[in-house]
Amino acid sequence: MVSIDTPPSALLGRAGERERLADLVGSARNGRGAALLIRGEPGIGKTALLDEAVREVAGVRVVRADGFEAEQAMPYAALQRLGAPFTELVGVLPPRQAAALRIAAGVDDGPPPDRYLVGLGMLSLLAAAAERHPLVYVIDDAHLVDPESLEVLAFVGRRLEAESVALLLGARPDARVDVAAAGVAVLELGGLDGPTSVQLLNRSAVEPVDPFLATRFAEETGGNPLALIDLAREFTAQQLTDSSLALGPVPIGLRLESTYLRAVDALPADTRRWLGVAAAESTGRPAIIDEAAHRLGVATDAAGAAERAGLASVRERVRFRHPLVRAAVYNAMPVGERREVHAVLREVADEQGRPDLAVWHAAAATSGVDDAVADRMERAADAAGGRGGTASRARLLAGAADLTTPGPARDARLIAAAEAAAAAGAAQLALELLDRIDAGAADPVTEGRLLMLRAMLALFVADPDGVRGGPATLLHAAELFHGRAPDLEQRALVRAFEVELTAEWAVTDATLPELGRRLAAGVDVADGPRSVALRGIAAHILLPYDQAVPPMRAAVEMLRRADDAQLLDLGYFGVALTMGLWDERTCIELLERTASVAREAGNLRVLDTTLWLLGEVELVRGDAAAAGRHIDGVRELRRAIGYDAEQVVNASYLAWAGAPTEVVEQLAVGILASGFVGAHTIAMSGLCTRDLADGRYAAAYERLLPMVARDFLQVTYQQLPDLVEAGVRSGHGGDPPVRSAAARLAEFAEVSGTPWIRGVSARAAALLASDDDAEPLYREAIEHYVEAGAAAELGRAHLVYGEWLRRLKRRRDARDQLRLALESFERAGAPAFAARARRELEATGEHVVAHAPGEAAVDTLTPQEATVARLASSGRTNAEIGAELFISANTVDYHLRKVFRKLGITSRRQLAERYPLR
Known part of the structure; x- marks a missing residue:
């Protein structure tokens, strides 16, 4: 909102704030973009400060937009005006x-x-527009902007860097804005200081105010400029003196609103009626307001008195002096009159081709249940959803449910609203909507959808009991869908397996065999990709390994053939199947394709999960460097989304990277308490591997024994090789668990036959073999690992072979193997194993150089610079890199120039040749 009757020169104080905004605008003019959210209470001066920031600014183009209440259920409404x-x-x-x-x-x-994806498009659009003129975007009343536009604007604000764009937002304190704009710099705007407050009060008053009283008013208003101005203009000096002697507070807050209402009451009846229409039509469109006022019998010149009183302004839009003026006018209207005004506004909006506004007014004009209006709101919700407006869809469906006759239709709208809210990331709103449904009275399909959504929301909000009970909840949902909604039944069964992987051995009320049998029963419910998936998963759980492999492979092959939409829809069960098949190549291929599809679609939440899983898979095969890159990718994505990127902690990666054991253990305990037992197992597996790297073989053996005894699908498979090495090195090579582990690995190698499992099995057999039989097995392991391309696993094969050779006094041969091991570990980013290899090399009498030439220069790159450099060295264009990292091509170029400067190179060819970043 604008300050209508305050002259441009009236802004007092705020020197620091004005300087900060001037710097922001100046930086945009010089090619360095940034965003700022100015947050403060009503009347604190946000609008005046925004006005000052862009007043008479040379060399930039200013684009302004305000938030409007009526647009809050219109997806991307504000964005359309801005673009x-x-x-x-x-x-x-x-x-x-x-x-x-x-x-x-x-x-x-x-x-x-x-x-x-809309956000990236808007970022690219602004970057292109800023090539012509630097841009300053001003969005006032951001708390009234529709949720989708607000999310996009915040996304753009977080990604501005090398664009000639400044984004300025003004908003009241509002939880929705805080969540959406997380990661955007904030300027908290408080009240004016004492001397400035007194100066403003006296400048606004007709007569001088006693300095003592002026100081008291400054204190009691908290330095709120609007409150001070209105006090001075509403009351005479004598009245202010009398007010200071009264027991009650000075008239601010609700009493300030009543002050505005008194000013409204003093106006002619037609002007009050016109103000009521304007207050109800919050977008401020004069054509709609004037026509509605005319139909209500309001004189054509009624707006003039409102302008003369300084309560409203009529230009390209109708603007109230302050939100409290609008609130006072709107709330003062009798309920019946208010509904009559909205009904007329609905007619006018419909006639002027604004059905989005009309449905909002129709709802406001309705008292109690009105199924016809509810139907209209549902159609508007479907239209919003068709444009990607999940938050607006949730809002409209919830409103439609309020107007719907209690029964199945109302419940269906509530569950659909909750699903839309969940899709928008509003988990708490989704849970509140679900709580409004009487599950006992709902039909089976609606109850099943309710249970299914509750189970998935438990993961989102990290509810430990909900996570552990998730599989049982989803199986119950599947039973409710049975015979009624086969697609939903199969979807619930696949999700039950995925939640089982999350909660692992801590699952309550649903054992793994019970889950497997229910999945098998769901295979024939319907044909299609999920049927193939369920057959493969059920086989993985229930059948002997040799019988399970064919249906598991069929499910994986189905995923490889799936189109992009199917791949995103089917979830992540393929990770369990491919790792169970020891087919890490296909696992990574599927995840990388999923990441690419999610990136192209702008689905950052799926991309986030996929990159996290890629990091975990790379850790399983020992490539900590690759895992670190994916974790950096997650960190960068969460900055883009607005989450605290510093909270991205992967306990298993920390173990591989050399973090203190006690730190990783503490993290693992916290993970376990959250119900994410699968992540806890991964963290503990990382600690076991770290124990092996550090030579703490007995500790590794003791950690691994109970983990292997639990025998949980492919998770246990990955722990078997470490159990063999830990057992042999700690003197337990003849124990049954170690012999059984080696036998299982041999079976996997025979049945699955991938290079990875053949290498794993051969290495385990070599560790258990006699000195006469071991060497061919070590060599065989190395050959298979070379074919598999797993750097750290290859390094471990070279390491144990080199250690065996050194024990046999074959120092020269040992050095050859240990050098290869060290090279593999340094390439894979496994410092603990690299240290073990160095110790072994030094024991042969060789002096070891810790770092390769040029590595120190590469280490000076920031994570984002390193990512840009890696992608550029692989041949990606700036536009392709920008799309992958959700930044503009300008920002890519900016980072690349910094990379060249730090590395002392001048071209991409040199980057690829001299610094082939892995």
Whole structure:
């Protein structure tokens, strides 16, 4: 909102704040973009500060927009207004980004775009527009901006770096804004200091105010500029003196609102009626307000008195002096009159081709149940969902449910609203909507959807009991779907398996064999990809390994043939199957493809999970360097989404990277308490591997024994090789668990036959073999690992072979193997194993150089610079790198220039040749 009757020169104080905004605008003019959220209470001066920041600024183009209450259920409404001046540039954007913007704007039809793809498109659009003129975007009343636009604006704000764009937002304290704009710099705007408050009060008053009283008013208003101005203008000096002697507070807050209402009451009846219409039509469109006022019998000149009183302004939009003025007018209208105004506004909006506004007014005009209006709101919700507006869809469906006759239709709208809220990341809202449904009275399909959503939300909010009980909940949902909704039944069964992997051995009320039998029963419910998936998963759980492998492979092959949409929809069960098959190549291939599809679609939440899983898989095969890159990718994505990237902690990676054991153990305890037992197992497996690297073989053996005894699908498979090495090195090579582990590995190698498992099995056999039989097995392991391409696993084969050779006094041969081991570990980023290899080499009498030439220069790169350099060295263009990292091509170029400077090179060719970053 603008301050209507305060002259431009009236802004007092705020020197530091004004300087900060001037620096931000100046930086944008010089090619360094940034965003700032100005947050403060009503009347604190946010709008005045924004006005000051862009007043008479040379060399930039200013684009402004306000948030409006009526647009809060219109997805991307604010974004459309902000992007309107640059529509001709949409055609130069990458096709997927351009399509996302057009669908979001309702211009084109198509699959609903993810809001982060819309965000990347908006970022690219602004970067392109800023090539012509530096841009300053001003969004006032951001707390009233529709959720989708707010998410996109925050995303853009977090990614601005090397663009000539400044983004300035003003908002009241609001939890929704805080969540959406997390990661955007915030300027908390408090009250004016004492002397400035007194100066403002006296400058605004007709007569001088006693200095003592002025100081008291400054204190009691908290230095709120609007409160001070209105006190001075509403009351005479004598009245202010009388107020100071009264027992009650000075008239601010609710009493300030009543002050505005008194000013309204003094106006002519037609002007009060016109103000009521304007207050109800929050978008401030004069054409709609004037026509509605005319139909309500309001004189055409009624707005003039409101302007003369300084309560409202009529220009391109109707603006109230302050939100409290609008609130006072709107709340003072009798309920019946308010509904009458909304009903007329609905008619006018419909006639003027604004059905989105009309449905909002129709709901506000309704008292009690109105199924016809509810139907209309549901259609609006479907339209919002078709544009990717999941938050707006949730809001509209929840409103439709409020107007729906209690029964199945109302419950269906509530569950659909909860599903939309969950898709938008509003887990708490989704849970609140679910709580409004009487599960006992709901039909079976609605109850099943409710249970299914509750189980998935438990993962989102990290509810330990919900996570551990998730499989049982999903199996119950599947039973409710049986015979009624076969697709939902199979979907619930696949999700039950995925939650089982999350909660692992801590699952309650659903054993793994019970789950397997229920999955097998769901195979024939319907044909299609999920049927193939369920057959493979059930076989993995229930059948002997040699019988399970064919259906497991069939399910993996189905995933490889799946189209992009199917791949995103089917989930992550393929990780368990491919790792159970010891087929890490296909596992990584599927995850990398999923990441690519998610990145193209702008689905950052799926991308986040996929990169995390890629990191875990790389750790399983020992490539900590690759895992670290994926974890950095997760960290960067969470910055883009607005989460605290510093909270991205992978306990297993920390173990591999050399963190203190007690730190990893503490993290593992916290993970276990959250119910994410699978992540706890991975962390403990990392500690076991770390114990082996450090030579603490007995400790590794003691950790591994109970883990292997639990025997949980492919998770246990990965622990068997470490158990063999720990057992042999700690004097337990003849114990049954060690012999059994080696036998199982041999079976896996014979049945599955991938290079990875053959190498694992041969290495285990070599460790258990006599000196006469071991050497061919060590060599065989190395050959298989070379074919598999797993650097750290190859390094471990060279290491144990070299250690065996040194024990036999074959020092020269040992050195050859240990050098190869050290090289593999340094390439894989496994410092603990590298230290073990160095110790062994030094024991042969060789002096070891710790780092390769040029490595120190590479180490000076920041994580984002290293990622940009790695992608550039692989031949990616700036646009491709920008799309992968969700930054603009300008920012990519900025980072690349810094990389060149730090590494002392001048071209991408030199980057690829001299610094082939892994």
